[in-house]
Amino acid sequence: MASSKYIVAGLAILGFCSTALAQADVKPMKIWNLTASTIVDLRLAPSGSNKFGRNLTLDDKDREIDVDERLTLRNVDPGLYDARVKLKNGRKCTLTGVKLEVGAIVSIEEKDLTNCPR
Template sequence: MARAIALMVFIFALVPVGASAKDTRFWNLTANTITSLQLSPAGKNDWGRNQADNDSDHTVDHDERLKITDTAPGAYDVKFTDKSGRTCVVPNIQLAAGAVFTIEEKDLKGCTK
């Protein structure tokens, strides 16, 4: 019995703390720096707070990753404004806990200035 307990303690000691608690992140693969990024449950037009505020300079540069907070996994529409003044909505992006989602320039259709 003592061996079984010792083995379990050893196994749990090898599992990293918080291994399942990775942050969900957005990876900006658009051509411009993003100044505002908001999420809405897909099709709801109920925009949440500016996630770009999670970054120290409140922007998301090209090829930068941004921590997404207070957002459950699911399908979301993503609305952003970039430094060029362009506003875009990308529909039906899947967010998974602890995963990275991207938006690329080729994903953008119907942006407005």
């Protein structure tokens, strides 16, 4: 008869393996640049908070999100955000109510760039 400590250890290993498999199936969140210009600065803040974080474009290999490029978001929780976007052409825009969901690809399109004071 197996000792109870071996049964507990086996259950712990099974739990760890099932958690690891579940996490492996989760696709990362991404931002897809569908504007007419390269994004050189992208910052997120919990919606309505005005507490913008670090420049997420620094996670890209060339530190920019080119037109039609997707940026994988690292260390960002799902939720509702406001975004500050600075484009290579000089435009600085704020988007409100950007909904990030696990595995989702959220596009930023030219039509979304309405709040761009000069």
